[in-house]
Amino acid sequence: MASQGGTAETNNEIWQGENKIVIGIDIGTTQSGVAFTYLVKGGKPQIHRITQWPGQVANSQTTKIPTVVWYDNQTAVSFGAEALSRDKRMDAEDNGWVLAENFKLHLHPEHMRADNLMMNPLPNGVPLSQIYSDFMGYLFKQTKSYFEDHIVDGGSIWEKYISTVEVIIAHPNGWHSREQAFMRNAAVECGVFNTPGSTIAKNITTFVYDRKDRDSQCVMLGDRLLIRRCIQLLPRNRSSN
Template identity: 60%
Template sequence: MSIDAAPKPFRGPWEGDTKIVLGIDIGTTQSGVAFSFLQNGGSQVIHRVTRWPGQKIHGPTIPTLVWYSTNNKAVSFGAEAQLCTTEEQAEDNRWILAKHFKLHLHPSDMQAKYKLKLDPLPPGVTLQQIYSDFLGYLLKHT
């Protein structure tokens, strides 16, 4: 994990209880995480995670991707999921890619109205499982 070099401070010290605040944005194609450690009397600073496994160039977002094995186990995430070696492994082992899964959250009437073409979820893997696996990955690397 790495955080950005120029955190964003708020004015004045934190006046509440000590807490960790975590912000997670799971987007259709990119996702990111920001956090703050707040202590009474301490400065209020938001940090963004800027280094993720598999990234060649560090940045605050990673691809919203999860590869699943044929036994429905999440095996690769984010930038690592786009590496040539991972894609070769995926082809050799018949892994299935979960991508654009956020669109499955739209109500069916909205999907029809806007003619959304949904990428299929990996067989036997629920949307809840994909979110659980992806959130677990984000938290592990924050």
């Protein structure tokens, strides 16, 4: 049952595994979003969709942000909604920043690229792997901030369980081992989860959705499907109430 804001219960199932943080991300060509759940043994999973991002209008409750990054030479300086603000556009013009946008198209395998597809060039000297790593790092840092602000004792819970976090990355049908490995590496290289005892390198799962399926829109983190699938992909240590 959905609740107000960015929170919803998945169903009546009770989580019987160990306490765990699960984060689902979807980096789309033009928009991206994040959802997470804090699984508590004996409790019903609740999904939290991030609805507060830097640069958004206050109380807009928008779950998606533009998939864009401004670069000053090879350094990422602004992301998402904030990057498209008037102030940041002026900063970019004054300082010669270069915008990385639609960069997901560069990762598509050849069979998914239309003959007439016009891809935006990447910023000079910035490899695609760095853009993904920088953008994921931004998403995860904002997730941490939102988690700490919206979960009771969120700061201490994050510190306690972040080393065993499960990360689910959505990607389109047609991406295979090359693209999946690329996304996993970017999540590791962003550095957000490099904590003592971290198992992040083993705890990243890719989740395929069909771009032609109507339900694929649910994966855009404005819905509960991604986190439901996240939980389903975990060991089945749960029972129905």
